[in-house]
Amino acid sequence: MPWRTPRSSSVALAGAVILIPAQQKAGPRPSLDLPGTLLVCAGLFGLVYGFANVDSHPWSAPSTYGFLAGGAVLLAAFAWWQTRAPHPLLPLRVILDRTRGGSDLAIFIGGIGLSGAFLFLNYYMQGILRYSPVMTGLAFLPMVATLVIESPRWTGR
Numbered sequence: 001m002p003w004r005t006p007r008s009s010s011v012a013l014a015g016a017v018i019l020i021p022a023q024q025k026a027g028p029r030p031s032l033d034l035p036g037t038l039l040v041c042a043g044l045f046g047l048v049y050g051f052a053n054v055d056s057h058p059w060s061a062p063s064t065y066g067f068l069a070g071g072a073v074l075l076a077a078f079a080w081w082q083t084r085a086p087h088p089l090l091p092l093r094v095i096l097d098r099t100r101g102g103s104d105l106a107i108f109i110g111g112i113g114l115s116g117a118f119l120f121l122n123y124y125m126q127g128i129l130r131y132s133p134v135m136t137g138l139a140f141l142p143m144v145a146t147l148v149i150e151s152p153r154w155t156g157r
Helices: 006-019 034-053 062-082 092-096 098-128 133-154
Strands: none
Touching: 034 062, 092 098, 098 133
16 A cells, blocks of 8 residues: 555554543453353354254254254343343343334344345345346445445434
């Protein structure tokens, strides 16, 4: 990169040292919630592996519903643990706040809808219209560009 020279890095570092004030230690940092981390990681693994297992096994296979049920139980245990942990990973007050929880739910539902739209449009374009994968990607560009351009305008609403 022609604009990034050692001199510009030195100037940036010197400016940062001079202009950015030093932060005072506020106290001891909270420790990592290790049980919560293990519960949420294992729960999400169980759900993802359970859904991915359907590709090679039927829904009625013990490995499929076992991983899905185990993941759900572990995520419920994670939610229970977060009410009792001294330094929770996800304090429930964050989710239970009406504004923040509502926006998180809206983002989640919108993401599910958008993923479904991309999945089925992909099937339609490649299976019915016989587009190549590259043509399918190019056909998605107007929708993606519209999402990128319009999303900042509508996020506040």
